[in-house]
Amino acid sequence: MLGFCPYPSRMNRCLRFLDIVVDSLSKKKAALLWLSKKIPLLRVAVCFVFSVCIVQFAYASGAAARGIEGEKKQEELPVEIYLEKAEAGNSQFYIPESVNRLVSALGTRPWEVLSFSRSELEKAIKRNPPDFVFTNSDMASVLERYLHYDHLLSFKNNVSSNAGKLSGSLIVVNKDSDIRKLDMLVGKRIGRLSSSSMAGWKTAVGEVTALGYSPQDFFKRIQSFDNDIEMIRALTKGELSAAILQGCHYERLPGKLQEVVRPLEPRTFSETQCLSTSELYPAWSLMAAPGVPKELNRKVIETLKNDRSLSTFGEWTDPASLRDVYALLKRSHDDLIDSFEPESWTDVIWKARYPALIVLLLLLALFVHDRLVVREVEKQTSLVKESLKKQWAMERKVEAWERASIVSIMSSMVAHELKQPLTVIENYAQSLLSRQKHGSAPIPQETLIFVMQKIEGSVLKAIDIIEHVQSFSKNRPLKRVPTNVSALLNKVVGDFQLKHPKVKLIKAISPDLEIDGDEFELSICFLNILKNSLQAMESQSNPEIKISAEKDSEGVVKVTFTDNGHGLTQEQIKNLRHPLQTSKKDGLGLGLSIVRAIAERHRGSVRIEAAELCGLSIVVQLGRSVEKSQEKG
Secondary structure: OOOOOOOHHHHHHHHHHHHHHHHHHHHHHHHHHHHHHHOOHHHHHHHHHHHHHHHHHHHHHHHHHHHHHHOOOOOOOOEEEEEEOOOOOOHHHHHHHHHHHHHHHOOOOOEEEEEEOHHHHHHHHHHOOOOEEEEEHHHHHHHHHHOOOEEEEEEEEOOEOOOOOOEOEEEEEEOOOOOOOHHHHOOOEEEEEOOOOHHHHHHHHHHHHHOOOOHHHHOOEEEEEOOHHHHHHHHHOOOOOEEEEEOOOOOOOOHHHHHHEEEOOOEOOOOEOOOEOOOOEOOEEEEEOOOOOHHHHHHHHHHHHHOOOOOOOEEEEOOOOOHHHHHHHHHOOOHHHHHHOOOOHHHHHHHOHHHHHHHHHHHHHHHHHHHHHHHHHHHHHHHHHHHHHHHHHHHHHHHHHHHHHHHHHHHHHHHHHHHHHHHHHHHHHHHHHHHHHHOOOOOOHHHHHHHHHHHHHHHHHHHHHHHHHHHHHOOOOOOOEEEEHHHHHHHHHHHHHHHOOOOEEEEEEOOOOEEEEOHHHHHHHHHHHHHHHHHHOOOOOOOEEEEEEEEOOOOEEEEEEEEOOOOOOHHHHHHOOOOOOOEOOOOEOHHHHHHHHHHHHOOOEEEEEEOOOOOEEEEEEEEEEHHHHHHHO
16 A cells, blocks of 8 residues: 555545445445345336436436527527528529528628538538528428427419418329329339429328338339439330329420320319329428527518519418428328437337346346355455554554654755845844944935845745745645746755765756746755765765756656665665655665655656666656747647
């Protein structure tokens, strides 16, 4: 344990943490043992199902939260309009033009208009529901049902008198084909437009499902085409048995193509001039998000209703009912419904049935396992607790010993640092007293102010030294300021040389090495290393210490002290990682604990290495340099 906790305070935390873990483990095993005896497996299964319900509720709550986050304050953000990209028919003209008219009429507000294909539109709405959506009736019905969008307007073509009876499909076959009924197309090759969604394809699927067929069984062989002409030509060549056209596209075919094909089970409606095999439904719709202000909705409705620039194609009218459209999608199990419809808890449980079974088996295995090991765990726990109690008592003694030794070492260093400001105070005070006693004239005010400022500065310096010691002893956060390590190291080495002139000091200090640090603590760190190096060379006739400082490629300042003492073995160096491990001959012990603590407070570390010839090298790495930090910032 001591190897992982190099300081007494950290040792306390390590021991307490281990004690808590062991105690918790013991309680957990005892609880599991009790549960395994008292609770039947059936109750465990019920608890698991209840947990799944909670997960489902959390998922639904998250979805609701995402929907709320999608609502925007109209006064702060642009009004967003998404429009479904139309690639065929007149809608590719009048839908973009409707958006342009709307933005022009209400241009006093910021607008953001984005156009998407059907697949892109679905993803965009899920990711960020917009304020307005121009889309086909199938998407509109889903938005109305699941995202609570308001249906503002429906577009009515000139070929129809009712916006709710507009979109459908017409299935055509070769004129000489023997196919007379829709159910004769089961499993045959059928063509469709790749761009069609509601009009054409989905209305045809709805008609098939209304007859009781499964879309997967009926449309086993579907081939997509880019346009009507290409599809009709494939039909006339015998490559297809039938082709699905969008509503009113048959009437727009060239006369020659109309002569070679015929509608299958054509139906006429009083509301439209076009033939259709399927029922008719609404086409394009304008939807508004629930958070859009009613006043803005009213302006949008008035603008598009009163606009006559689209009279060539049709007009925007009151919203047609989307109920039949949703029923069609629901009946045919359309992917659009599955994409937006929230999953019920039964769906979640059904999808998770196999993982749930595995979890239940694992729980059963865990209970059986706990029955076998709980007694052994309790036995081992009691042994560990006894060991911890003994180690706890020893650790308290070690902590008291180390604290006393550290205070002793720091006291001598602080006494040295306090000597200078106290000497300044004494000199100036004696000078004032001498002039006051022996001087004939009063002391000038300027002189008094100068002397008092010097005394005040020395007092503040002494207070700062004491506060630094208190901060270090109580492990308070370090106040880092830009510090010139090169100048500080030269000063510490110079003072040490004056006190120990017999020691040869060899310096190789790079200039202007700066870090964010504390000058007082760093000076204690360097001075402590020099004193330990001096003690390690007591038996040397020519003591020598090499001091080098440089900055590596990562911006870390590395200071190295190398003496020519007798050195240590690799095993002794390894033991120095633990507190209170020392060798009297080499003088490395509690002083190293202080050095390591100061280095760590400066985002650094201390490393001890054997020198090349003899002696030891102590390498102090100090954080990142100020220059490196500014480059990264």
